[in-house]
Amino acid sequence: MSKDTFPSVETLKGVGPKAAERLQRIQIYTVQDLLFHLPIRYQDRTRIRPVGALRTGEECVVIGTIIHSEVVFRKRRMLLVSVEDGTGRVQLRFFYFNKSQRENLSTGAKIRCFGEVRRSLKVPEMVHPEYEILHNDETTKVEDHLTPIYSTTEGLHQLSLRRLTSQALQWATENEGEKGAPVLDLLPTPPRIDGQNVSIVDALKFVHRPPPEADTEALSSGKHVMQRRLAFEELLAQQLSLSKLRLQMQRQDAVSIKTEGKLYKGLLDKLEFELTNAQTRVIKTLFSDLSNPYPMLRLLQGDVGSGKTLVAIAGCLQAIEAGYQAVMMAPTEILAEQHLRNFSKWLEPLGVRIAWLSGKLTASKANEMKALIASGTANAIIGTHALFQQGVEFKNLAFIVVDEQHRFGVHQRLALREKGIQDGMHPHQLIMTATPIPRTLAMTAYADLDYSVIDELPPGRKPISTIAIPMERRQDVVDRVANACRNGQQAYWVCTLVEESEVLQCQAAEDVYRELSQLLRGVNVGLVHGRMKGKEKDAVMQDFTNRKIDLLVATTVIEVGVDVPNASLMIIENAERLGLAQLHQLRGRVGRGTEESSCVLVFSPPLTDNAKTRIDTMRNTNDGFKIAQVDLEIRGPGEVLGTRQTGMLELRIANIMRDQDLIPLVQEYAKQILEEYPQNVDAVIQRWLGRSTEYGQV
Ligand code: ADP
Ligand code: MG
Numbered sequence: 053m054s055k056d057t058f059p060s061v062e063t064l065k066g067v068g069p070k071a072a073e074r075l076q077r078i079q080i081y082t083v084q085d086l087l088f089h090l091p092i093r094y095q096d097r098t099r100i101r102p103v104g105a106l107r108t109g110e111e112c113v114v115i116g117t118i119i120h121s122e123v124v125f126r127k128r129r130m131l132l133v134s135v136e137d138g139t140g141r142v143q144l145r146f147f148y149f150n151k152s153q154r155e156n157l158s159t160g161a162k163i164r165c166f167g168e169v170r171r172s173l174k175v176p177e178m179v180h181p182e183y184e185i186l187h188n189d190e191t192t193k194v195e196d197h198l199t200p201i202y203s204t205t206e207g208l209h210q211l212s213l214r215r216l217t218s219q220a221l222q223w224a225t226e227n228e229g230e231k232g233a234p235v236l237d238l239l240p241t242p243p244r245i246d247g248q249n250v251s252i253v254d255a256l257k258f259v260h261r262p263p264p265e266a267d268t269e270a271l272s273s274g275k276h277v278m279q280r281r282l283a284f285e286e287l288l289a290q291q292l293s294l295s296k297l298r299l300q301m302q303r304q305d306a307v308s309i310k311t312e313g314k315l316y317k318g319l320l321d322k323l324e325f326e327l328t329n330a331q332t333r334v335i336k337t338l339f340s341d342l343s344n345p346y347p348m349l350r351l352l353q354g355d356v357g358s359g360k361t362l363v364a365i366a367g368c369l370q371a372i373e374a375g376y377q378a379v380m381m382a383p384t385e386i387l388a389e390q391h392l393r394n395f396s397k398w399l400e401p402l403g404v405r406i407a408w409l410s411g412k413l414t415a416s417k418a419n420e421m422k423a424l425i426a427s428g429t430a431n432a433i434i435g436t437h438a439l440f441q442q443g444v445e446f447k448n449l450a451f452i453v454v455d456e457q458h459r460f461g462v463h464q465r466l467a468l469r470e471k472g473i474q475d476g477m478h479p480h481q482l483i484m485t486a487t488p489i490p491r492t493l494a495m496t497a498y499a500d501l502d503y504s505v506i507d508e509l510p511p512g513r514k515p516i517s518t519i520a521i522p523m524e525r526r527q528d529v530v531d532r533v534a535n536a537c538r539n540g541q542q543a544y545w546v547c548t549l550v551e552e553s554e555v556l557q558c559q560a561a562e563d564v565y566r567e568l569s570q571l572l573r574g575v576n577v578g579l580v581h582g583r584m585k586g587k588e589k590d591a592v593m594q595d596f597t598n599r600k601i602d603l604l605v606a607t608t609v610i611e612v613g614v615d616v617p618n619a620s621l622m623i624i625e626n627a628e629r630l631g632l633a634q635l636h637q638l639r640g641r642v643g644r645g646t647e648e649s650s651c652v653l654v655f656s657p658p659l660t661d662n663a664k665t666r667i668d669t670m671r672n673t674n675d676g677f678k679i680a681q682v683d684l685e686i687r688g689p690g691e692v693l694g695t696r697q698t699g700m701l702e703l704r705i706a707n708i709m710r711d712q713d714l715i716p717l718v719q720e721y722a723k724q725i726l727e728e729y730p731q732n733v734d735a736v737i738q739r740w741l742g743r744s745t746e747y748g749q750v
Contacts, residue, residue: 057234058082058083058084058085058234059082059083059223060072060081060082060083061075061080061081061082061083061085061086061216063083064083064216064219064220065215065219066212066215066216067216071208071212074205074206074207074208075208075216077205078203078204078205078208079742083219083220083223083224084234084236084739085742086216086217086220087217087220087221087224087236087256087260088256088704088739088740089202089203089213089217090202090259090260090282090704090705091200091201091202091259091260092201092202092203093201093272094198094199094200094201094262094268094271094272095111095166095198095199095201096111096112096113096198096199096264096268097112097113097166097194097195097198097199098194098195098196098197098198098264099112099113099194099264100113100114100115100164100194101113101114102114102137102138102139102140103116103135103136103137103139103140103141103142103176104137104139104140105139105140106140106142106169106176107169108169108170108171108176109168109169109170110168110169111166111167111168111169112166112169113164113165113166113194114135114137114142114164114165115137115162115163115164115186116135116136116137116138116142116162116163117135117136117137117160117161117162117163118133118134118135118157118158118159118160118161118162118163119134119135119136119141119159120132120133120134120159121133121134121154121157121158121159123154128147129147130145130146130147131145131146131149131153131154131157132144132145133145133146133157135163135165140176141175142169142175142176142177142178143172143175143176143177143178144157144165144167144177144178144179144181144183145172145177145178145179145180146179146180147179147180148180156185157183157185161185162185162186162187163183163184163185163186164183164184164186165178165181165182165183165184166181166182166183167179167180167181167182196263196264197261197262197263197264198261198262198263198264198266198268198271199214200214200217200259200260200261200262202214202217217260218261221256221257221260221261224236224253224256224257225253225257228253235735236252236253236256237251237252237253238252238729238732238735238736238739239252239285239288239721239725239732240724240725240728240729242281243281243284243717243721244717245277245280245281245284245714245717246277246280248277250277250278250281252281252282252285254278255278255279255281255282256282258276258278259276259278259279259282259705262278273710274705274707274710275710279705280711280714282705282706283703283705283706283707283711283714284706284711284714284717284718285736285740286703286704286705286706286740287496287703287706287708287711287714287715287718288718288721288722288725288736289736289737289739289740289741290496290499290703290706290740290741291496291499291718291719291722292722292725292726292733292736292737293737293741294498294499294500295499295500295722295726296733296737297500298349298499298500298501299726301346301347301349301478301500302346303346304346304347304476304478305345305346305347305476305477305478306344306345306346306347306348306450306477306478306479306480307345307374307376307450307477308342308343308344308345309342309343309370309371309374309376309450309451309480310343310374311370311373311374312373313339313370313373314373315369315370315372315373315402315404316335316366316369316370316373318401318402319365319366319369319398319399319402322398322401322402323362323398325510327359327362328358328359328506328508328509328510328511329508330354330358330505330506330507330508331359331362331363331506331508334352334363334504334506335363335366335367337350337504338350338363338366338367338370338482338504339366339367339370341480341502342367342370342371342451342480346478347478347479347480347481348480348481348482348502349480349481349483349500349501349502350481350482350483350501350502350503350504351483351484351485351494351498351501351502351503351504352482352483352484352485352504352505352506353484353485353486353487353489353494353503353504353505353506354484354486354505354506354507355486355506355509355640355676355677356486356636356637356639356640356676357509357510357513357615357640357643357644358486358506358508358509358510359506359509359510360455360484360486360506361391361394361455363482363484363506364380364453364455364482364484365394365395365398365399367451367453367480367482368380368399368432368451368453369399369402369404370451371450371451371480372404372431372432374450375448376431376448376449376450376451377425377428377430377431377432377433377446377447377448377449377450377451378431378432378433378449378450378451378452378453379432379433379434379435379439379446379449379451379452379453380395380432380433380434380435380453380455381435381436381437381439381440381452381453381454381455382434382435382436382455382456383436383437383455383456383457384436384609385410385411385412385436385586385589386580386589386593386609386610386614387455387456387614388408388410388434388435388436389410389586389589389590389593390593390614390615391434391455392406392408392434395432395434399432404431404432405424405429405430405431405432406430406431406432406433406434407421407424407425407429407430407432407433407434408421408433408434408435409421409422409425409433409434409435409436409438409439409444410435410436410438410586411436411438412585412586413586422444422445425444425445425446425447426444426445426446426447427447428447428448433446446474448474449474449479450477450479450480451479451480451481451482452479452480452481452482453481453482453483453484454481454482454483454484455484456484456485456486457483457484457485483501486637486640486676487633487680489680490677490680490681490684490712493684493708493709493712495715495719496708496715496718497708512646513643513644514643514646514647514648514649515643515674516622516639516642516643516649516650516651516674517648517649517650517651518639518650518651518652518653518670518671518674519650519651519652519653519671520627520652520653520654520655520667520670520671521652521653521654521655522654522655522656522657523654523655523656523657526625526654529623529652529654530568530571530572532621532652533545533568533572533575533603533621533623534571534572534575536620536621537572537575537602537603538574538575541602541619541620541621541647542596542599542601542602542603542604542616542618542619542620542621543602543603543604543619543620543621543622543623544603544604544606544610544619544621544622544623544638544641544642545564545568545603545604545605545606545623545625546606546607546608546610546622546623546624546625546638547560547561547564547605547606547607547625547626548560548607548608548624548625548626548627548629548630555583557581557582557607557608558581558582558583558607560607561579561581561605561606561607562579562581564605564625565577565579565605568603568605572603575602575603576600576601576602576603577601577602577603577604577605578592578595578596578601578603578604578605579592579604579605579606580592580593580596580604580605580606580607580609580610581606581607581609582607582609592604593614593616596616596619597616599618604619608630608634608638610638610641614641615641615644616641616644617644617645618645618647619641619642619644619645620642620643620645620647620648620649620650621642621649621650621651621652622638622639622641622642622649622650622651622652623651623652623654624638624639624651624652624653624654625654626654626655626656627653627654627655627667627670628655628656628659628660628663628666628667630666631666631683631687632666632669632670632679632680632682632683632686633679633680633683635653635666635670636670636676636679639651639670643674651670653667653670653671655667662686665682665686666682666686669682684709685709688709704740
């Protein structure tokens with residue numbers, strides 16, 4: 053590995069065992085690690101600022117003469133020093149100082165200091181600046197480059213890191229292009245970024261030691277071409293690492309599923325509607341994936357209501373016809389129960405035997421189901437993630453569907469992949485999500501997956517009109533619901549609470565349920581929440597589906613997947629408390645039938661800026677992609693994709709949102725390197741992702 057071919061940090065001046073141990077704590081073992089330990093920001097000590105022109109908040113160097121120095125007792129003891137440079141006066145304030153410092157900082161001394169400018173009353177001041185008493189005529193000495201600030205660890209000072217990175221840069225300069233020296237430039241040609249072909253060594257030199265004339269604004273926003281050159285390579289490393297995972301997977305074995313498609317045709321004959329073109333296209337891809345002798349891992353993204361379930365069902369039928377079992381895993385009980393109803397409706401007539409597992413089955417019922425699964429009597433198995441936690445044995449599982457899984461990172465993907473391996477055969481996997489991921493982001497964060505989109509809704513869907521109403525006009529909303537229900541419409545009333553507590557959320561829903569039952573005579577009101585028994589919930593949902601209930605009061609348990617096409621009015625109380633993804637999901641419960649649907653967001657003013665943006669976005673668009681884009685801007689990709697904990701998107705210098713435009717070039721290079729320079733792949737990955745790539749070794 054390249055790690056060993058670069059000199060160890062212990063070969064550098066000033067690094068003994070103790071320093072080496074500290075460096076290791078921040079993952080620095082070699083000269084290369086030092087080179088890629090990039091500054092997090094810069095200070096400008098390259099010029100001397102006139103005191104008269106200091107701005108609050110800036111960090112800068114000033115030079116002047118001490119005109120006053122005294123120890124005072126305010127709330128505590130402190131040393132105050134006044135410095136004058138001919139343009140104005142700045143005050144230095146020290147809370148900790150010893151005798152010799154006090155003597156040095158005496159009237160008449162010439163001083164250079166560096167610190168952050170604050171305002172105390174009207175005088176600019178610096179608290180505990182770095183300083184140096186000047187003797188003779190050394191006043192003009194300033195730094196010849198911007199000062200890098202590095203992330204560090206206890207006992208390892210900025211100055212030491214600066215000295216070490218200087219030595220590392222020196223090493224890079226001397227060894228660049230030398231025969232036998234480890235190579236820093238791992239790309240076949242330097243990428244062309246912002247019209248420039250920058251070599252990695254030049255980029256490193258610049259970023260560690262920017263010249264005084266460098267564009268500091270670009271630097272502080274991470275948009276300097278030299279930073280972008282490095283960001284490019286970091287994104288490339290990420291892409292290569294995920295591509296490698298994917299290649300590894302393709303070397304694993306899976307059953308190749310090929311059939312005549314009898315069951316699928318049987319399903320199409322029974323459907324009361326035509327599949328959309330997008331559904332047909334994705335199903336075709338899915339069947340082709342399933343026929344491969346290596347495991348499929350495909351992410352299917354389709355907006356709320358786009359008809360992902362049927363795609364999953366088609367895949368299940370294919371596996372079942374070939375004589376294997378298929379599993380559909382849902383994130384909530386309600387959703388699993390709904391899938392059960394759909395599977396029963398569509399698959400039982402085709403002779404498919406269905407088993408069902410959830411955490412809430414009685415022990416004897418669960419055992420009965422497990423027996424059906426283990427013997428292979430059941431071909432289609434539906435459940436919550438209890439499916440994988442209860443030591444369930446499958447007879448011959450070949451296809452796994454994970455529904456509405458919009459929050460999981462690479463570790464969970466890998467873990468799931470390991471489940472259901474039998475005799476070295478890996479199951480095929482389809483992951484479905486309604487979280488619309490901008491394409492560039494998907495290609496980067498999910499480069500180890502194949503990716504399909506259902507970009508078309510079933511015909512006849514009407515856009516949902518959305519309005520926002522402040523809490524003080526809640527009565528108007530109640531009246532509107534009453535009218536709608538009396539005219540034969542069905543509605544949801546969703547209660548939210550700021551507390552994470554499920555108990556409190558359910559209580560709030562119970563209160564609203566009682567209130568609305570009383571207020572709305574002649575309207576059948578139902579209640580569903582997460583603390584009800586599975587059977588009770590199921591009965592309520594069934595009644596709502598069969599129109600025995602007009603108004604369903606619910607907690608956010610109905611957020612994902614619930615499908616009752618006749619419901620056409622959605623009220624969301626305290627909408628300001630919910631994130632965009634959740635609001636979009638909830639609103640997606642209506643607009644599924646042919647009725648005109650609407651959504652009322654009831655909010656409690658005053659709104660924060662973010663809450664206002666969220667509510668405005670909901671009012672202005674039904675487009676899941678637009679909503680996701682705004683969500684990404686507000687929350688950042690780590691939050692949205694749920695990968696923050698996995699570290700996948702914790703990049704050193706790149707920022708997926710800011711650097712999106714680099715991604716097409718990254719992909720081009722990734723392809724080229726994988727094909728033509730495979731020997732460089734690990735070196736690029738190791739340099740940027742270091743130890744965090746070890747998850748790849750499963
Ligand atoms: P989601 O992608 O949100 O999971 P579903 O699979 O639950 O969407 O489908 C939403 C609704 O649309 C369901 O009632 C389903 O039966 C219906 N549906 C699916 N495909 C079509 C189609 N091609 N034409 C008409 N209705 C469809
Ligand atoms: Mg769904």
